[in-house]
Amino acid sequence: MRAVRFHRQGPPDVLQIDELPSPEPGPGEVRLDIKAAGVNHLDIWVRRTLPRIPVPRIPGADAAGVVGAVGEGVTDRQIGDRVLLNPGISCGACVRCVQGEASLCSSYGIYGESCDGTYVEQKIVPASQCFPLPPQWSFAQGAAFPLVALTAWRMLVVRGRVQPGETILILGAAAGVGVLCIQIAKLAGLRVIATASTEAKRALCEELGADHVLDYTQPGWQKEVRRLTGDGADVCVDYVGEATWRDSIRLTRPGGRIVTCGATTGQDPSADLSHIFFRQLSILGSTMGSRADLEAALLAASRGQLRPVIDRTLPLTEAAQAHQLIEDRAVAGKLVLSLE
Numbered sequence: 001m002r003a004v005r006f007h008r009q010g011p012p013d014v015l016q017i018d019e020l021p022s023p024e025p026g027p028g029e030v031r032l033d034i035k036a037a038g039v040n041h042l043d044i045w046v047r048r049t050l051p052r053i054p055v056p057r058i059p060g061a062d063a064a065g066v067v068g069a070v071g072e073g074v075t076d077r078q079i080g081d082r083v084l085l086n087p088g089i090s091c092g093a094c095v096r097c098v099q100g101e102a103s104l105c106s107s108y109g110i111y112g113e114s115c116d117g118t119y120v121e122q123k124i125v126p127a128s129q130c131f132p133l134p135p136q137w138s139f140a141q142g143a144a145f146p147l148v149a150l151t152a153w154r155m156l157v158v159r160g161r162v163q164p165g166e167t168i169l170i171l172g173a174a175a176g177v178g179v180l181c182i183q184i185a186k187l188a189g190l191r192v193i194a195t196a197s198t199e200a201k202r203a204l205c206e207e208l209g210a211d212h213v214l215d216y217t218q219p220g221w222q223k224e225v226r227r228l229t230g231d232g233a234d235v236c237v238d239y240v241g242e243a244t245w246r247d248s249i250r251l252t253r254p255g256g257r258i259v260t261c262g263a264t265t266g267q268d269p270s271a272d273l274s275h276i277f278f279r280q281l282s283i284l285g286s287t288m289g290s291r292a293d294l295e296a297a298l299l300a301a302s303r304g305q306l307r308p309v310i311d312r313t314l315p316l317t318e319a320a321q322a323h324q325l326i327e328d329r330a331v332a333g334k335l336v337l338s339l340e
């Protein structure tokens with residue numbers, strides 16, 4: 001079977017196709033025959049810079065496919081089931097896991113980062129990691145949804161506790177997580193101010209329901225946020241990091257909250273402590289989410305309230321090209337690798 005791996009960290013062209021033996025599931029496991037793998041920004045970090053990544057490594061956190069074989073004792077999944085993969089892995093036994101808070105487990109990991117990932121034709125996973133693929137979805141849609149939906153749901157609903165009528169500012173909103181944040185915020189009854197850099201990305205934000213869409217490459221967009229909100233947004237979503245942190249702090253109202261789940265442009269912005277304490281801001285960290293968060297997002301999706309947004313689908317052999325497109329920020333929504 002084919003897999004995309006890198007044998008050393010580096011630029012996109014370190015990704016290569018390798019031939020590997022077909023794996024067999026053990027007790028409690030299934031063999032997922034992957035038909036589509038989602039590409040996330042996480043995959044870029046793992047390939048490029050993340051420390052302590054053993055090589056060779058198969059990147060990829062998201063996948064959808066068909067159960068191809070079941071191990072001993074598996075009763076809730078059958079050969080032929082169309083499923084998508086929960087990208088988060090936890091011990092299942094510690095107090096936080098038992099409380100349903102898997103993403104707070106001290107051994108929490110993500111496929112592709114903590115172990116081999118999903119850019120591969122067949123993968124052995126615990127049966128419990130597989131969720132039914134919504135029947136109306138293609139495999140590509142199934143692979144474009146879990147990581148970003150889980151992340152966005154937890155950020156807004158669980159950590160941000162967004163309320164109807166509030167205003168949310170979403171920076172770089174056409175990114176994979178952002179397109180889910182817009183949809184969840186609208187579903188929760190918020191007014192959405194989104195920022196995006198290109199005409200196509202802004203059109204996508206509008207199509208997803210954003211009330212105001214601003215071009216952050218143009219000077220003065222911050223003034224427009226102030227005009228729309230008075231003293232700032234109730235909630236601000238920032239996964240951009242260094243490039244936007246100063247704006248996030250200044251464009252959130254006194255007593256408001258900033259939710260962060262990433263730092264694509266750098267992790268060490270000015271702390272701006274005087275703004276944080278004087279204006280009584282809450283800074284809320286969020287990472288991935290629990291099984292219940294993914295189930296809630298999938299339930300909303302099954303009712304047509306949330307949908308995956310796919311920029312384009314490329315064959316598995318073009319994984320390097322997919323990574324380059326993400327590094328060039330030439331993607332609105334998600335890129336998916338097809339293995340069909």
Ligand SMILES: [Zn+2]
Pocket residue numbers: 090091092093094095096097098105106107
């Ligand atoms: Zn645990």
